[in-house]
Amino acid sequence: MVDLSVKLGPLTLKNPVLVASGTFGYGLEYAELFDVSKLGGIIVKTITPRPRAGNPAPRIWEVAGGMINSIGLANVGVDAFIAEKLPALMGLGTTVLVNIAGSTVEEYWEVVEKLEPHEGFDAYEINISCPNVKDEGMAFGSNCAATEEIVKGIRKRTKRAVIPKLTPNVTSIGDIARACEAAGADALSLINTVVGMAVDVPTRQPKIATVTGGYSGPPIKPIALAKLHEVHRAVKLPLIGLGGICNTQDALEFIITGASAVQVGTMNYVQPKATLEIIEGLREFCTSEKLSRIGDLVGTLRAD
Amino acid sequence: MTQEIGSVREIRKIRLAIFRLFLDLPAIAKAAKPGQFLHLLTPSTAGILLRRPFSIAGVQGSVVDLLIRIIGTGTEAISHFAVGDPADAIGPLGAEVERGEAGIHLLVGGGIGAAPLMFMQDELKRAGREATFFLGAKTHAEFPLADEEIRARGVIACTDDGSFGQAGFVSKSLEKYLKRHAAAKARVFSCGPVPMMKEVSRICAKYSLPHQVSLENRMGCGIGICQGCALKLNKSDDRGGYRLICKDGPVFNAADIDWSLIY
Numbered sequence: 297m298v299d300l301s302v303k304l305g306p307l308t309l310k311n312p313v314l315v316a317s318g319t320f321g322y323g324l325e326y327a328e329l330f331d332v333s334k335l336g337g338i339i340v341k342t343i344t345p346r347p348r349a350g351n352p353a354p355r356i357w358e359v360a361g362g363m364i365n366s367i368g369l370a371n372v373g374v375d376a377f378i379a380e381k382l383p384a385l386m387g388l389g390t391t392v393l394v395n396i397a398g399s400t401v402e403e404y405w406e407v408v409e410k411l412e413p414h415e416g417f418d419a420y421e422i423n424i425s426c427p428n429v430k431d432e433g434m435a436f437g438s439n440c441a442a443t444e445e446i447v448k449g450i451r452k453r454t455k456r457a458v459i460p461k462l463t464p465n466v467t468s469i470g471d472i473a474r475a476c477e478a479a480g481a482d483a484l485s486l487i488n489t490v491v492g493m494a495v496d497v498p499t500r501q502p503k504i505a506t507v508t509g510g511y512s513g514p515p516i517k518p519i520a521l522a523k524l525h526e527v528h529r530a531v532k533l534p535l536i537g538l539g540g541i542c543n544t545q546d547a548l549e550f551i552i553t554g555a556s557a558v559q560v561g562t563m564n565y566v567q568p569k570a571t572l573e574i575i576e577g578l579r580e581f582c583t584s585e586k587l588s589r590i591g592d593l594v595g596t597l598r599a600d
Numbered sequence: 601m602t603q604e605i606g607s608v609r610e611i612r613k614i615r616l617a618i619f620r621l622f623l624d625l626p627a628i629a630k631a632a633k634p635g636q637f638l639h640l641l642t643p644s645t646a647g648i649l650l651r652r653p654f655s656i657a658g659v660q661g662s663v664v665d666l667l668i669r670i671i672g673t674g675t676e677a678i679s680h681f682a683v684g685d686p687a688d689a690i691g692p693l694g695a696e697v698e699r700g701e702a703g704i705h706l707l708v709g710g711g712i713g714a715a716p717l718m719f720m721q722d723e724l725k726r727a728g729r730e731a732t733f734f735l736g737a738k739t740h741a742e743f744p745l746a747d748e749e750i751r752a753r754g755v756i757a758c759t760d761d762g763s764f765g766q767a768g769f770v771s772k773s774l775e776k777y778l779k780r781h782a783a784a785k786a787r788v789f790s791c792g793p794v795p796m797m798k799e800v801s802r803i804c805a806k807y808s809l810p811h812q813v814s815l816e817n818r819m820g821c822g823i824g825i826c827q828g829c830a831l832k833l834n835k836s837d838d839r840g841g842y843r844l845i846c847k848d849g850p851v852f853n854a855a856d857i858d859w860s861l862i863y
Contacts, residue, residue, distance in 0.1 A: 329603050353829075353863070356829075370827050370830070565822075
């Protein structure tokens with residue numbers, strides 16, 4: 297019997313496989329396609345203080361092996377989330393992590409203050425890394441002082457797990473990770489999408505209305521692993537790895553590099569049940585390697 | 601909505617880049633309604649990631665009928681399917697179409713836009729309702745249906761170059777028909793190139809006919825999650841006027857469409 301459960305600070309997951317924010321909605325749509333209670337957890341789409349309609353179209357474009365998106369954090373806003381989405385999420389039988397963002401430092405805190413009195417979720421993933429909204433999101437996550445201020449303020453307001461999500465679009469992701477650790481974060485998620493772009497040659501226009509977007513899918517896996525390796529050496533916090541994970545092999549590479557848990561993102565669109573296959577694949581790997589707990593594999597990379 | 605792994609029953613070349621793909625997908629076939637689509641996994645040999653959305657062109661028993669034009673790597677790879685190959689599809693997707701009570705239905709298609717209208721024609725016929733199907737293409741060689749099916753369906757065919765059927769745009773045939781018939785109770789469905797649907801909209805507004813259009817877009821998930829296929833309507837509301845083509849559509853009231861925002 298293999299123990300697949302993992303601990304991320306105060307948060308315990310029944311297994312290390314999560315679905316990434318923005319690729320699973322509020323959990324209900326995919327519940328029609330498979331038993332989502334088997335997931336280690338669901339990270340819901342980014343919630344902001346007020347509803348956001350999102351960016352103009354076109355918002356997505358497929359590129360070699362992956363896609364570029366610029367949705368612009370379209371969401372129902374925190375009040376409608378609490379009233380309409382959270383009760384349904386509670387019934388899905390797995391851990392719920394709420395991803396949040398704001399346009400100002402105070403807006404991040406405002407979302408937390410509104411969510412705090414409610415049951416039904418166990419952690420905050422802090423989106424300081426969205427590449428597709430002006431003057432916010434990624435701007436915070438590429439600045440150590442702003443990152444520290446946001447995370448410190450959230451830490452003061454909650455005992456739930458606080459998990460900043462980091463952008464790879466920075467000079468030193470290790471510095472940002474250290475700022476989060478100093479501010480009292482419980483764990484870190486990385487990486488968010490890589491800023492990317494595509495051009496329509498006949499019209500000489502960008503393929504995405506906002507010109508650039510976030511590149512995701514299998515091609516960004518090597519970038520994600522390199523950033524994970526860098527952060528693993530920079531901080532002591534438990535890490536959640538993501539970026540192009542499609543199958544068990546991918547998940548194992550992240551866990552060996554230092555991820556205590558992993559997230560599947562873009563692949564949910566292609567094979568909604570990929571996560572279940574990965575959970576079973578990890579169990580089989582541990583059995584064949586005679587590992588009693590998946591935790592024993594975390595950060596076992598042999599690199600001098 | 602379900603994810604089903606069925607198989608390829610038949611693949612039939614129609615002409616040039618157009619083919620029909622018949623997939624044995626019992627659950628999807630049973631639930632499918634006109635106007636809906638499915639999201640088909642592309643063969644791994646294509647080296648691309650995302651599924652491809654296709655309008656359901658008809659259902660016969662457990663078999664779903666797709667009408668596909670090869671326009672890129674994904675459709676090219678799908679055109680190489682062989683009988684018996686596994687077919688992984690999520691569907692049926694999209695909202696059910698409001699068909700209205702009485703009156704006749706005018707189906708106006710351009711090129712590969714014939715697909716959802718074929719299913720609609722089949723369903724109307726089964727219900728004993730009257731439908732007239734106008735279908736246009738640039739040339740006979742690019743016509744999306746085989747000659748025998750054009751006859752069997754009673755399609756009013758038009759080609760831009762006059763190489764088959766009536767000469768000129770399909771919208772011209774529609775307007776000619778409306779001038780001849782006092783079609784007070786007609787309901788119009790169109791699907792095809794944007795300039796065509798826009799012109800049909802203008803004609804329908806002139807004759808005060810309700811008009812619905814079936815739209816397409818690049819899709820990530822196909823089920824309303826990724827919000828990549830957002831469409832801004834010409835009205836503002838608590839959703840900023842945005843709708844998702846995959847979930848709220850793909851069929852919309854033409855009167856709500858801002859044609860300058862369709863690409």
